[in-house]
Amino acid sequence: MESSDFIARLRAQLDGPRDGALLRFSLGNALLGHGDAAGAALAFRAAVGFDAEYSAAWKMLGRALAESGDHAGAIAAFEHGIAVAQARGDQQAGKEMSVFLRRLRAGSAGR
Numbered sequence: 001m002e003s004s005d006f007i008a009r010l011r012a013q014l015d016g017p018r019d020g021a022l023l024r025f026s027l028g029n030a031l032l033g034h035g036d037a038a039g040a041a042l043a044f045r046a047a048v049g050f051d052a053e054y055s056a057a058w059k060m061l062g063r064a065l066a067e068s069g070d071h072a073g074a075i076a077a078f079e080h081g082i083a084v085a086q087a088r089g090d091q092q093a094g095k096e097m098s099v100f101l102r103r104l105r106a107g108s109a110g111r
Contacts, residue, residue, distance in 0.1 A: 003034050021051035028060055037067035055085040055093040062100060071108050075101065 010027040013019060028043035044061035048054055058081025065074035078101040085094035 003030060006030055007034060019050075021047045021054050021057065024050060025054065025057050025060070028057070028064065032060065032064055032067070037064045040064040041068055041070070041073075053084055053088060055081055055088060055090045055097075058084055059093055059097050059100070062097060062104075066100070066104055071104060074104055075108075078104070 007027065007030045010023065010030060013023055014027075024043045024047035028040040028047060031037075031043055032040035041061060041064040044057050044064055047057040048061060051057070058077055062074045062077035062081060065071075065077055078097045081097045082094050082101070085091070085097065
């Protein structure tokens, strides 16, 4: 399936009865895979708006923000996501976000 068709199908469901964290997360992943990091960040922000304890959405929000050049926003998303993951016992997501955060901070230090 063409990714733009998939994105269009996901967007068609927004604000409908199936709208929610999972739909927004799926849209964000599709947009990020299609090279639209800024659009993906908006979708991931909406996902965590629906479910503030969705650690995978926090992780992907941080990645999308980093890819779109918003390093301060990415750092904030990863920090919040790590706290969410720790509170939920989601150790894998917390570890992954910690790695991304370390890399981002190391890259930002050289600027």
